Each structure stands twice: as structure tokens, then as C-alpha cells.
Amino acid sequence: YDEENIKNFLLSLEGRNISAQTRNMFLNAIKFYYCGVLNIVSKIEIRCAKKNKSLPVILSREELKEIIGSITNQKHKLMIALAYGAGLRVSEVINLRVGDIDIRELTIHIKKSKGRKDRLSVFPERLIADIQKFLSGKESDDFIFINGHGGGLTARSAQKIFDHALAKSGIMKKATFHSLRHSFATHLLENGVDIRYVQELLGHNNIRTTQRYTQVTNPGLKKIKSPF
CATH class of the missing domain: 1.10.443.10 (Intergrase catalytic core)
Structure with missing residues (x-):
């Protein structure tokens, strides 16, 4: 388990313009794998990405x-x-x-x-x-x-x-x-x-x-x- 590698992986996703929602799905899967399957750690202290808040499309x-x-x-x-x-x-x-x-x-x-x-x-x-x-x-x-x-x-x-x-x-x-x-x-x-x-x-x-x-x-x- 290497927290720095996980962070770098998430940053690489962001660099490829992967949405915050998809990046959070990857992070949750990683957390489940390390904490729930392998039981290597009890908790991973990496916060989920904030979702992009785009302005609503308004019609005149x-x-x-x-x-x-x-x-x-x-x-x-x-x-x-x-x-x-x-x-x-x-x-x-x-x-x-x-x-x-x-x-x-x-x-x-x-x-x-x-x-x-x-x-x-x-x-x-x-x-x-x-x-x-x-x-x-x-x-x-x-x-x-x-x-x-x-x-x-x-x-x-x-x-x-x-x-x-x-x-x-x-x-x-x-x-x-x-x-x-x-x-x-x-x-x-x-x-x-x-x-x-x-x-x-x-x-x-x-x-x-x-x-x-x-x-x-x-x-x-x-x-x-x-x-x-």
C-alpha cells in the first residue's frame, strides 16, 4: 500500500480531464480493495474530489x-x-x-x-x-x-x-x-x-x-x- 502512488494515479486521471465523479469511483474502489479485501489498512485518508459545479444552461x-x-x-x-x-x-x-x-x-x-x-x-x-x-x-x-x-x-x-x-x-x-x-x-x-x-x-x-x-x-x- 502506497498512498503517494494512489494520489499520483488520481492526479493523472485529473490531467486526462476525467470527471470528479469518475475519479471518486476509482478512489472508492481502491479504498474497498485495500481496506475491505486485503485488510491492509483500516482507513485511507484521501478525500474525494469535489464535483465540478458548472452553471446551468439558460434559454432566453x-x-x-x-x-x-x-x-x-x-x-x-x-x-x-x-x-x-x-x-x-x-x-x-x-x-x-x-x-x-x-x-x-x-x-x-x-x-x-x-x-x-x-x-x-x-x-x-x-x-x-x-x-x-x-x-x-x-x-x-x-x-x-x-x-x-x-x-x-x-x-x-x-x-x-x-x-x-x-x-x-x-x-x-x-x-x-x-x-x-x-x-x-x-x-x-x-x-x-x-x-x-x-x-x-x-x-x-x-x-x-x-x-x-x-x-x-x-x-x-x-x-x-x-x-x-
Whole structure:
């Protein structure tokens, strides 16, 4: 057992641009081998690498109009618009049921989401007429967005719908379905909504998770021009 060799190995991985997550997997395997299999040492005092914290990909309002406008399927268009307009995760939007929408109060009841918690989010007023078409004739427990067989959509299907719309719009950002939620939070903060309300709408336990959006909404930074 040579701790210095282990550190050098991990540094070599970092030099090859191997992600922090993968490097930590290697380190945990090494720890298990030396401590659990060979029983040479009881503990290896090497800390795991910190995960890289990249800024979320944000779509501008104009880009969102382009993406949503590129969708011809009305069900798909509504799903993408609602995910952005309410800040929903892909798992939340595909699991929405008719009874979760309160058009009168303009709210969405998101049930047993991440962390098995319920929360309320806002329902976009401009989508009332569109959503009513999909709610008509359905029971309270029916999925709003269904596949060709009458069941709920899968997360993979929803992501493919977004990917297709993104490609069709010609926008080159490396956005994903989750970028809709990122954009929702960012645009609320840009509109002056208190960060604590944004935290509540997103269902974040820790406000630090919400605070990362302030890094991409800094109006002072955006006003600075390059001296070049």
C-alpha cells in the first residue's frame, strides 16, 4: 500500500480531464480493495474530489419562443410550454394528472416529487385555453400527457420531444429538458421575484441550490462590456 502512488494515479486521471465523479469511483474502489479485501489498512485518508459545479444552461425568452414555436404537435407544445411556465422537472410533467391542475386558482399541485414531497407551483394563465382541450372528457386521475397506448409518457420520450424541438429551432446551446426549469427560475429572479418564493416554487430544501441562479442573472455583470 502506497498512498503517494494512489494520489499520483488520481492526479493523472485529473490531467486526462476525467470527471470528479469518475475519479471518486476509482478512489472508492481502491479504498474497498485495500481496506475491505486485503485488510491492509483500516482507513485511507484521501478525500474525494469535489464535483465540478458548472452553471446551468439558460434559454432566453426569445429562444424559448423559437423552441416552442417549432413544435407542430399541440400536445408536445403544451408539455414543453408548461414545463417552462411552471418550472417542472421532466418526471413531474409526465406524471401530471387532470386533478393536479387548478385553473381557477392558477396553481399546479405537484405530488411526491423529488424527496417524496408535495408542493404548489404556478399555472401560466396564457395556457388556460390549451390545457382545457386536454382536460375535456378526462377523469381527475387521468394523465394529462399520454402516449399512443393511453398510458403516461416516459421521461425519455419527453426528452426526445425537447431535443427535436431544440434542433428544429436551430439554437446551438447544449440545453436539455431540465433547462426549461433552469430558465423558469432565472426569469423569475430577473423579474424581481424574491428568491425565497422561487425556492418554494422549485421545491428546493436548501436556498443555496436556488442561489446558483443568481450567478446567471447578475444584471450588473451583463452591463459590463469587454475592453477589446
